[in-house]
Amino acid sequence: MKHFISIDLGGTNVRVAKMDEEGNILAVLKSSSYAKEGREKMISNMKELIQQIPGYEECAGIGIGAPGACDQEKGCLLIDTNVPGLKDYPIVKDFEDTFHMPVRIENDADVAGLGEAIYGIGKEYPSVFYITISTGIGGAFILNKKVVSGRKGFGAEIANLVIDPSREKINYLAKGAVENEASGTAIIRKANQKLNRTVAHAGEVFQLAREGNPIAQEIIDGAIHDIAQMLASISAVIAPHIFILGGGFMKSSDYFMEDLRKYYAELVHEELKDTPIVQASLDEPGLMGAIELVKNL
Amino acid sequence: MKHFISIDLGGTNVRVAKMDEEGNILAVLKSSSYAKEGREKMISNMKELIQQIPGYEECAGIGIGAPGACDQEKGCLLIDTNVPGLKDYPIVKDFEDTFHMPVRIENDADVAGLGEAIYGIGKEYPSVFYITISTGIGGAFILNKKVVSGRKGFGAEIANLVIDPSREKINYLAKGAVENEASGTAIIRKANQKLNRTVAHAGEVFQLAREGNPIAQEIIDGAIHDIAQMLASISAVIAPHIFILGGGFMKSSDYFMEDLRKYYAELVHEELKDTPIVQASLDEPGLMGAIELVKNL
Numbered sequence: 001m002k003h004f005i006s007i008d009l010g011g012t013n014v015r016v017a018k019m020d021e022e023g024n025i026l027a028v029l030k031s032s033s034y035a036k037e038g039r040e041k042m043i044s045n046m047k048e049l050i051q052q053i054p055g056y057e058e059c060a061g062i063g064i065g066a067p068g069a070c071d072q073e074k075g076c077l078l079i080d081t082n083v084p085g086l087k088d089y090p091i092v093k094d095f096e097d098t099f100h101m102p103v104r105i106e107n108d109a110d111v112a113g114l115g116e117a118i119y120g121i122g123k124e125y126p127s128v129f130y131i132t133i134s135t136g137i138g139g140a141f142i143l144n145k146k147v148v149s150g151r152k153g154f155g156a157e158i159a160n161l162v163i164d165p166s167r168e169k170i171n172y173l174a175k176g177a178v179e180n181e182a183s184g185t186a187i188i189r190k191a192n193q194k195l196n197r198t199v200a201h202a203g204e205v206f207q208l209a210r211e212g213n214p215i216a217q218e219i220i221d222g223a224i225h226d227i228a229q230m231l232a233s234i235s236a237v238i239a240p241h242i243f244i245l246g247g248g249f250m251k252s253s254d255y256f257m258e259d260l261r262k263y264y265a266e267l268v269h270e271e272l273k274d275t276p277i278v279q280a281s282l283d284e285p286g287l288m289g290a291i292e293l294v295k296n297l
Numbered sequence: 298m299k300h301f302i303s304i305d306l307g308g309t310n311v312r313v314a315k316m317d318e319e320g321n322i323l324a325v326l327k328s329s330s331y332a333k334e335g336r337e338k339m340i341s342n343m344k345e346l347i348q349q350i351p352g353y354e355e356c357a358g359i360g361i362g363a364p365g366a367c368d369q370e371k372g373c374l375l376i377d378t379n380v381p382g383l384k385d386y387p388i389v390k391d392f393e394d395t396f397h398m399p400v401r402i403e404n405d406a407d408v409a410g411l412g413e414a415i416y417g418i419g420k421e422y423p424s425v426f427y428i429t430i431s432t433g434i435g436g437a438f439i440l441n442k443k444v445v446s447g448r449k450g451f452g453a454e455i456a457n458l459v460i461d462p463s464r465e466k467i468n469y470l471a472k473g474a475v476e477n478e479a480s481g482t483a484i485i486r487k488a489n490q491k492l493n494r495t496v497a498h499a500g501e502v503f504q505l506a507r508e509g510n511p512i513a514q515e516i517i518d519g520a521i522h523d524i525a526q527m528l529a530s531i532s533a534v535i536a537p538h539i540f541i542l543g544g545g546f547m548k549s550s551d552y553f554m555e556d557l558r559k560y561y562a563e564l565v566h567e568e569l570k571d572t573p574i575v576q577a578s579l580d581e582p583g584l585m586g587a588i589e590l591v592k593n594l
Contacts (some may be wrong), residue, residue, distance in 0.1 A: 069568075078568065127447065141535060143445060150424065150536030152568045160566055161533035162526060165464050174529070174564045229459060232471070236458035237534040238438060239447030267471045269457055270374065271366075271449045 011082030039085030061294030065111035113140025115289030228263030245282030307380030336382030358591030376583030410437025525560030543577030
């Protein structure tokens, strides 16, 4: 059985794993991604981690999940907000030159979506829309087990999907962009505006809502409405066969999933009301999905 | 060279054509679609038109573009607002039994989108989002020259895409659904509310706007904003490589295309601002696209 290297590169940490072709993790190493120390350190650290994986030389390819839109043809990141210095850097060519095996890079949400679509709860569905809600909001559209990358790699970069243009302007995103209204960051912002206390995590706002705080409940309910509108808009555009939701936000899924499905059903065609909206099923969708980038080359 | 039968079934008229495999029209017949006289008359009329086509027996298949979402597997329409009685009727099986050749049916916007993606202005692009704006608003997402049909055939049924939830409730669609805000029907509704005259066609409102009527200009400008928001939302979901716009609305494209592109650019990621937004290029995208349903069987 062939083996592969999967890399899950984030703004805080990086993990490098050795995988078999069924998606089993054979070895995994983790370290800081050294994102604040610049490109050279980030790259050399990843290479060192690969070289510490037993038998890395015999692997058949390296798949990288990266925190931002990627250009498949140029083999680089197009956005490097979380890993400054990597934008436009030919990381695929660099790693291919170093390790003499095929290397591919893809957006981390796309890679996690692939993992869920092939190994996880989406595996029976012809199309899967995977959404990760945590600090920000990202997505992946997987059609027939392949990522639909879109123009310049921006397919399913749903952070900028407008759910209500009458909201206030927050940053470079459009007014009412879902990431500014329903991400963890958005919930923290709203809580700090409306609650008489300082909140550091969206989880605290969920906790207050569970305890009966009406302002916290209103903030969460608003965000769930906005997420429902996002799902309804996605359905109006491509009507995926299933929505799979991941990310830190889903730690509180027991609190809101029923409402989310109800609000969604109010916004879509009769025939789409029963679209499955489910929680991500895998512990490691990113590591499992990344091998798909190089498995069939 | 193989020949095919294309059928363009509408709520008012039906056209039946004999096509070659390069998309050339060899013969075409047109009649009322008899939509108000029920299923039996609609079906028998289509069959008679086919039988009047010289050499129809030697054709290699029949492709039908129908006015509503279709179920590919069952070979029927799922919505028959414009052709009452055809919902769930196994039209594909009926025609296959009668004519002894493969028959396929697909939504008319999907078929027109296919035509534009294969023979028209979209032919150089990996993905095409085709939108028709006339009485209503419909769409088609064509990826690698294939229609992405979505769950229950509802892919790209964009009429219900919400561009602003603060608008008034009009009908069964969600509040602020783009079809209720920017279709020909929507423009007529708004004009009849705001102008001191009765308007029968959106074209009249465009004419008043050209003549300097400020209320007509405001109505049109609002609709163009809403269409721009629709395109921006589609880009946030799948980032198509090109938007192709068709339908009666485009008769006035010289009046609004520049504004449309400007408003769109204000709503999307920097890298997507230059997404091509162009007018449909073919006279008969529907007849040309319908043969694609049966060409490669």
